[in-house]
Amino acid sequence: MNLRTPGPTPLPPSVREALSRDMINHRSPEFASMLLEITENLKTLFQTKNDLVILTSSGTGGLEATISNIFSPGDRVLSVSIGYFGDRWASIAKAFGLDVKSLRYEEGKAADASEIASALKADPAIKAVLITHNETSTGVTNDLETIAKAVKSEGRLLLVDGISSIGSIELKTDAWDCDVVVSGSQKSWMSPPGIAIVALSERAWAANAEAKCPRFYFDLAMARKSAVNGETPWTPGMSTFYAMQDALRMLMVEGLDNILARHHRIAEFTRNGLKAIGMDLFPADLSRASDTVTAFLTPGGVPARTVQSRLRDEFEIEIAEGRGELASRMLRIGHLGWVTEADITPVLSALETVVADLGTAAPAGQRA
Numbered sequence: 001m002n003l004r005t006p007g008p009t010p011l012p013p014s015v016r017e018a019l020s021r022d023m024i025n026h027r028s029p030e031f032a033s034m035l036l037e038i039t040e041n042l043k044t045l046f047q048t049k050n051d052l053v054i055l056t057s058s059g060t061g062g063l064e065a066t067i068s069n070i071f072s073p074g075d076r077v078l079s080v081s082i083g084y085f086g087d088r089w090a091s092i093a094k095a096f097g098l099d100v101k102s103l104r105y106e107e108g109k110a111a112d113a114s115e116i117a118s119a120l121k122a123d124p125a126i127k128a129v130l131i132t133h134n135e136t137s138t139g140v141t142n143d144l145e146t147i148a149k150a151v152k153s154e155g156r157l158l159l160v161d162g163i164s165s166i167g168s169i170e171l172k173t174d175a176w177d178c179d180v181v182v183s184g185s186q187k188s189w190m191s192p193p194g195i196a197i198v199a200l201s202e203r204a205w206a207a208n209a210e211a212k213c214p215r216f217y218f219d220l221a222m223a224r225k226s227a228v229n230g231e232t233p234w235t236p237g238m239s240t241f242y243a244m245q246d247a248l249r250m251l252m253v254e255g256l257d258n259i260l261a262r263h264h265r266i267a268e269f270t271r272n273g274l275k276a277i278g279m280d281l282f283p284a285d286l287s288r289a290s291d292t293v294t295a296f297l298t299p300g301g302v303p304a305r306t307v308q309s310r311l312r313d314e315f316e317i318e319i320a321e322g323r324g325e326l327a328s329r330m331l332r333i334g335h336l337g338w339v340t341e342a343d344i345t346p347v348l349s350a351l352e353t354v355v356a357d358l359g360t361a362a363p364a365g366q367r368a
C-alpha cells in the first residue's frame, strides 16, 4: 500500500526492524541513554534549547497536556483557528474550563497577524494564543514567524500546534520565541503513532507553576523531573521509542536544511502534478500552501469518496478524505516524513486514470 495520508506515514525498513526489537527495562541505563538521544536529536530538529518532554500518546495528548499544564480554569485564551485541528484545540481548552475567545478563519484562509495583534490589544486579559502552524485539514500553513512577532510584542504566551509542520516545515522554536510547540511521532518523524512531543520555554514553565487545571497522567513537570534521571513517569510505548531513535538518526544524517528542502520540492511537485491533470488545488491561493499536505477538489461532479476508494481498491494507494463544507469534492495527499517524488508519481497517474474513467476528464489543454 502506498500510504499517502498526512500521518501515519510509511516507515523506512530500518525503522520497521527497530519496531520488532524485544522489550527492555524502562528503568535501566539502556532506556535512559535512548531517551537522552531521542530528546537531544529532537531538540536539534526543533531548533530549541528549551526542555522537550516526550509523552506516550497521540499528538492530541500533547495539545491536552499543554492546556492542563499551562492554565487554570477561567483563564482567558485566544484560539486562532483556520480549520478542523484549530477547532479541536479550542474544544480541549473549553473542556478544561478556559475562557476561550475565538478568531476563526474561513477554511482555506491563513490567519492574519495584524488581526491577532488587534484582538490582543483589545483584551489585555488574554494570557495566551493557541494556534495551529500547519492546518492539516486544508493544507494551509500559517505565517507563524510574523504571527509570533505580533503575539510577543503584546507580551502573551504563544502555544503552537506544530504537529504536522515541525520537522518538515521551518519552525524556529527559540528564534521565534514559541512558548510551547507540540508534535506527534507519526507526522514528520518517519515513526509510528504513539509519541507526543512538547517543547516548553521558561515562560511556559513559569505558567505551569501557577496552573491549577487538573492533570495526572499528562503532568509535564513530573515528566520533566523523571527525564533528568533518564526515565518517563509511566511505562513508555517502548516500540515507538525504538522506532523514533532509529528514524531520528536517519533525519540527523540528512540534516534539517535538506529535510526542509526535500519537503518543499516534493510539495511543489505534487501541486504542479495535480494542476497538470486538471485538479483544482484548495485553496486556489497558493501563497500559504503547505509543504506537508495538499488538498484538492475533484473536477466536475466526480465524488471524492469514489475516487478515494478506487485508488485504494485498484491501485493500492491510500489518500485522505477532505473535511469541511467542500468534503464531498475534496481529497488530501500527505507528503511528509519518508517521502520522495517517486511516491507521488503513481498517485498522480492513478488519479488521472480514475477521474477520466469517472467521465469528467480535464479539458485536453490542461492535460500533462
Ligand SMILES: *Cc1c(COP(=O)(O)O)cnc(C)c1O
Pocket: 007, 058, 059, 060, 061, 085, 132, 134, 135, 136, 161, 162, 163, 164, 184
Ligand atoms: C494529526 C494532527 C493532530 C492530531 O494528532 P493525533 O496524533 O491524531 O492525536 C493535531 N493537529 C494537527 C495539526 C495534526 O496534523
